[in-house]
Amino acid sequence: MRCLRWGMSTTFQASRLASLRVFYSCSIHSIPCLPPPTHSMVFYIVFHIYLTVAYLYVLWRFVLPLPVARSWRALLALLLLAVSKYHLILIAVYGTMFSPEMPHVAVLLAGWLFCAFVLILVFTLLTDLACGVLALWRRVAIKRVFGWRLRSAIAMAALLLSAVGVYQAAQLPEVRRIDVTIEHLPRSLDGLRVVQLTDLHISRLFQKEWVEGVVSRTNALNADAVLISGDLIDGTVEARKDDVAPLGKLAAPLGVIAIPGNHEYYFDADRWIPEFQRLGMRVLVNEHVILQKGADQLVVAGVTDEAAPAFGHEGPNLLRALAGAPLNAPVILLKHRPSGAPDSAAAGVGLQLSGHTHGGMIKGLDLVVRSANQGFVSGSYDIGNMRLYVSNGAGLWNGFPIRLGVPAEITEITLRSGPAL
Incomplete structure (x- = not known):
């Protein structure tokens, strides 16, 4: 697909491509992960x-x-x-x-x-x-x-x-609304709204009725796109099939886009990814889609989780995910873990949406969780020209099901056009 021209400098395009090449030649293939078992x-x-x-x-x-x-x-x-x-x-x-x-x-x-x-x-x-x-x-x-x-x-x-x-x-998550300014976002896309869902952890704790509530609240926002940044489930396809069924009712004009988190790999991502696709999601595995609105484009890229190599899958590879994407289009990256966000910024990403931390779950415990995730635990972080947003998540793992001062959330994000951060 040929790149559209919005009057951006060739310097910006060249620097983004160069930064991608340099960064990935140095680091992306060296993610430490022990093999199973x-x-x-x-x-x-x-x-x-x-x-x-x-x-x-x-x-x-x-x-x-x-x-x-x-x-x-x-x-x-x-x-x-x-x-x-x-x-x-x-x-x-x-x-x-x-x-x-x-x-x-x-x-x-x-x-x-x-x-x-x-x-x-x-x-x-x-x-x-x-x-x-x-x-x-x-x-x-x-x-x-x-x-x-x-x-x-x-x-x-x-x-x-x-x-x-x-x-x-165990309650339904509330809606949290934020505005995010993205460098080089076309004026025609100013005001575009996306909903981020993450860490639903659909399980015996968060069952079908709860999922229906999350879907209802999400659809009521009438967003342009729904972006799901991993850990949708806990359990096998056979055990969770009825509970995840309401996800098939998620609807947005520009689509429902998801990536796998570490828990999808724990429960056989090879079976879960086709199931999510059957429910109408576009699952990104080190790849991207282009959201088109009129003549303008927005790239949504998604990478795998760091746990993937331990289960025989390719680890996160943003270079592969952005291969063939128009260089002058702004990029939203779906990455389950916030770790590595500075590398995403260096690669030219405008907005990274992550989860995984559950916001720390308890005020005070977030200090510990932050230290295990390169300093990122909840909310917005400005990293160079990139905004990182780490959601508290809609659900959490049933093995430690507690929230004190860290509410669950469905995040409505309004994109704004503006200069570099």
């Missing part, structure tokens, strides 16, 4: 080592000092052990911890208890740190400060906050 084994071992250490800490600092009969402490210790090993139990019973096929109520109950355990861990650790400082400053014995009343308060607060957080996580 080593990848899964290492992940599970590290994950459960962390949880074992967490359990032993809570046992030592929270349970054993309780002034109750030994039998009650033993019972509480066993209960916390079971809760801390919730995901290991799921693997033993269901063969996976990512999408246990158990009743919706059971998912909520187990999620409530596990999230409460994590909050007890955090509150106990923070209390120990505070008591340590107080003991050094005022020479007050830690036992006098961290007594049974404080432990009881911690337990009650954790159970209550966990209940509130799980309830909030």
Whole structure:
């Protein structure tokens, strides 16, 4: 397809092509990813080592000092052990911890208890740190400060906050509206509206009725296009077929465009991608589409997830995704993880839409999640001439189903024409 001319300088076109070539010749093919089954084994071992250490800490600092009969402490210790090993139990019973096929109520109950355990861990650790400082400053014995009343308060607060957080996580996402200025966006495309959906994680937690609600709210926005940036599901095609069916009702004049996230690869992307296509989505696998409005064009590119090579698929490759795209057309990139955004900016992308982080799920925890995602966790970031938007996601993984101060979202994005950022 021949490039349209909007009076842009040949310098801009040449620099974008050059930056693509230089960047990808240096880095894109060096994404570290362990091959299966080593990848899964290492992940599970590290994950459960962390949880074992967490359990032993809570046992030592929270349970054993309780002034109750030994039998009650033993019972509480066993209960916390079971809760801390919730995901290991799921693997033993269901063969996976990512999408246990158990009743919706059971998912909520187990999620409530596990999230409460994590909050007890955090509150106990923070209390120990505070008591340590107080003991050094005022020479007050830690036992006098961290007594049974404080432990009881911690337990009650954790159970209550966990209940509130799980309830909030299970609700329909609200619509969040933002404007994004894209360099070289034609004036005729100023005001174009797209909806970003990401991290639906359709599962036994987020079932058909919830999906219908998300689709209804999305369609009510009457956007020009719907862009889905990965992690639509948790589970196999057979288990989720009825739950994902409402996605077939998503509608937009310029189409519904999606990419796979890491969870699609966990559950056989070779089967899920054709299923999404059957539901009317254009699934981008290191490729692009051109959205045409009148004489003007907008490129929407999509890349695979970093998890793809571990499952025999090609990793994210923006050079391949943009091959053949008109050099003078602005580019929106769908990339599940926000990591690598500076590289996208260097490659000439105008707007990158990502998810994966769930916004950190809990205020304060977002600091940890940010550190694991190159500093990106939620909202807008300006990187050179590119805008990165990281959505909190519509849903989240059922293994840690909590939201406290980080609401789920359906994102309506209005594109604006303007100069470089």
